[in-house]
Amino acid sequence: MREKQKILLVDDERGFRQAIVRFLQKDHTVIEAATGREGLELARAEEPDLVLLDIGLPDESGLEILTQLKELRPSPTVVMVTAYEQVKDVVLAMKRGAFDYLVKPVDLEEFELTIQHALENASLRNEVDRLRQEVQRLQKVDRLVGRNPSFLEAQMLAVKSAQSPDAGVLLQGESGVGKELFARLIHSSSPRAAYPFVALNCAVFSPEIIESELFGYEKGAFTGARAEGKEGLLEVADGGTLFLDEVVDLPAEVQAKLLRVIEEKEFYPLGGTKKRRVDLRIVSACNRNLWEAAEQGAFRKDLFFRLATIQIKLPALRDRRQDILPLTHYFLEQLNDKYGKRFRTVSPDAQKILLSYAWPGNVRELRNAVERVVLLENDDTVLGRHLRFLGPGGEAAKMEGEDAGLGVELPDEGVSLQALEKTVIKKAYEKCGRNKSKTARFLSIPRHVLLYRLKKYGIGS
Numbered sequence: 001m002r003e004k005q006k007i008l009l010v011d012d013e014r015g016f017r018q019a020i021v022r023f024l025q026k027d028h029t030v031i032e033a034a035t036g037r038e039g040l041e042l043a044r045a046e047e048p049d050l051v052l053l054d055i056g057l058p059d060e061s062g063l064e065i066l067t068q069l070k071e072l073r074p075s076p077t078v079v080m081v082t083a084y085e086q087v088k089d090v091v092l093a094m095k096r097g098a099f100d101y102l103v104k105p106v107d108l109e110e111f112e113l114t115i116q117h118a119l120e121n122a123s124l125r126n127e128v129d130r131l132r133q134e135v136q137r138l139q140k141v142d143r144l145v146g147r148n149p150s151f152l153e154a155q156m157l158a159v160k161s162a163q164s165p166d167a168g169v170l171l172q173g174e175s176g177v178g179k180e181l182f183a184r185l186i187h188s189s190s191p192r193a194a195y196p197f198v199a200l201n202c203a204v205f206s207p208e209i210i211e212s213e214l215f216g217y218e219k220g221a222f223t224g225a226r227a228e229g230k231e232g233l234l235e236v237a238d239g240g241t242l243f244l245d246e247v248v249d250l251p252a253e254v255q256a257k258l259l260r261v262i263e264e265k266e267f268y269p270l271g272g273t274k275k276r277r278v279d280l281r282i283v284s285a286c287n288r289n290l291w292e293a294a295e296q297g298a299f300r301k302d303l304f305f306r307l308a309t310i311q312i313k314l315p316a317l318r319d320r321r322q323d324i325l326p327l328t329h330y331f332l333e334q335l336n337d338k339y340g341k342r343f344r345t346v347s348p349d350a351q352k353i354l355l356s357y358a359w360p361g362n363v364r365e366l367r368n369a370v371e372r373v374v375l376l377e378n379d380d381t382v383l384g385r386h387l388r389f390l391g392p393g394g395e396a397a398k399m400e401g402e403d404a405g406l407g408v409e410l411p412d413e414g415v416s417l418q419a420l421e422k423t424v425i426k427k428a429y430e431k432c433g434r435n436k437s438k439t440a441r442f443l444s445i446p447r448h449v450l451l452y453r454l455k456k457y458g459i460g461s
């Protein structure tokens with residue numbers, strides 16, 4: 001049998017409360033409060049579906065209580081009750097999210113109809129909440145673990161920015177700090193949650209591919225194009241969120257086109273003559289300072305301002321050490337399930353290693369380290385010796401230590417990172433006998449990233 005819906009009645013007039021309770025209690029669960037404070041407390045504790053709220057309460061105005069009710073999660077549907085029709089109050093109440101209003105003395109037929117509509121609205125909203133949670137589960141929004149104040153502040157800013165459906169959000173922070181996870185959090189807490197979340201990494205594709213991925217193309221747009229044409233990611237993400245990872249690598253011509261899409265909300269697919277309309281939010285991420293890149297001319301300033309209405313800086317893991325052990329336990333739990341293991345605790349020795357390691361690859365590196373232990377060891381406690389690879393001279397230090405084990409001495413006059421990257425890639429390519437897969441493994445990067453870099457630097461062509 002369907003559970004009865006719960007109605008909270010907040011009104012200081014005892015006679016009115018008694019009459020309403022008598023009328024509603026046959027089909028509904030009714031709870032009552034005589035003051036605004038008491039009403040708020042009951043609403044928090046009992047999570048009613050519907051609140052009938054008197055505007056003229058003795059302690060606080062019903063309008064104030066309405067604002068606070070609307071901030072509750074879940075927030076109830078509210079019908080205001082007023083002694084006489086004060087248009088100003090009623091308009092204000094509707095603006096603040098009241099569903100409807102009733103004027104005392106209430107007409108029974110009108111009362112019944114209003115309550116019925118309001119309760120239908122409440123069940124619809126419950127259903128939407130349930131679906132939103134389901135979408136969140138399906139979109140695999142992992143729990144964000146972390147109590148560090150800067151991290152919490154970033155999280156709060158993300159959830160607040162989610163409320164505005166259009167504001168561009170720029171996430172900045174080192175690789176592996178959780179930028180994509182934050183982008184998903186913004187999407188799933190926004191009014192766009194029921195629509196797609198689509199991600200594009202701008203660093204791994206050639207300019208031509210990025211352009212055709214974003215804008216799509218009509219049939220026969222260029223040689224090598226699919227005969228039937230292709231829908232661009234802008235269209236796939238319509239209604240939802242487009243996540244542009246490593247946005248600083250967006251080619252200049254695509255930056256100009258994207259700016260127009262943001263301004264005009266429409267675009268032409270490559271080779272197309274029919275305009276497509278899109279309505280979406282762009283969340284972008286960058287692991288260097290995008291404004292600095294804009295100042296150096298590597299990124300359009302006008303696009304920067306459009307993408308970075310809200311800027312969120314995510315702290316590196318080494319700057320939030322109090323989160324290392326909670327994250328370790330969180331990953332242990334996840335990976336125990338994945339590999340059928342039973343790790344429960346972390347020994348004091350292992351804790352010391354985890355806490356003193358620099359984590360240049362941030363949370364991603366920590367997750368990988370935990371995964372390696374869970375996969376290779378059989379125990380219920382993570383021991384110091386399980387983490388030897390993180391210690392001095394360990395593989396991690398060789399691979400990811402400050403100078404990647406290369407003994408690089410930096411000259412005082414500065415270096416060109418790009419030139420350095422080109423040299424390293426070229427030497428690695430030669431060392432691996434010009435074998436691309438081997439070189440990608442040697443450099444610990446995905447093969448497609450290597451292919452892009454080889455092309456960019458004109459190596460091996």
Ligand SMILES: Nc1ncnc2c1ncn2[C@@H]1O[C@H](COP(=O)(O)OP(=O)(O)OP(=O)(O)O)[C@@H](O)[C@H]1O
Nearest residue numbers: 142143144145146175176177178179180181363364
């Ligand atoms: N606070 C957190 N709580 C739980 N898991 C996290 C947290 N932060 C990051 N992770 C996990 O760490 C991994 C890396 O995160 P993510 O891919 O979001 O980082 P990123 O900053 O986007 O990296 P990149 O710049 O390399 O793309 C993912 O597996 C993610 O689920």
